[in-house]
Amino acid sequence: MRRHESTPTPSRYVSIGSAADRASVSKDTIRRMIAAGELHAYRFRGQIRIAIEDIDSAMRPVR
Template sequence: MTRRDHADLGRPSYYLSIPAAAGRACVSRDTIRRMIASGQLKAYRFRGQIRIAIEDFDNAMRPVR
């Protein structure tokens, strides 16, 4: 399946690893792990690796008003 096919099925089109999510948010890997453990950030396990859907990450990182 291509990324476009996934979007048609309602699935996220891209996933981040914990280090990639930490780099994108300018926080530590431990902070991302704590967010996952507390339920602030939804994560998925693929073949033993933890991944975060880009849409879930962007929603969790929205600006404070």
């Protein structure tokens, strides 16, 4: 089976708590971002995980 070259493979997935710590926001903010579709999340065996790359790309510089 051939893997699609255009699809990036995230190097690591983290919990909602770890994502909140990385972005310096609350867990509720991460949950709201997931619900709003601003942040992609994945369910692994009943636990929600977020790719570090998705957390970093959700953060934008202030203009």
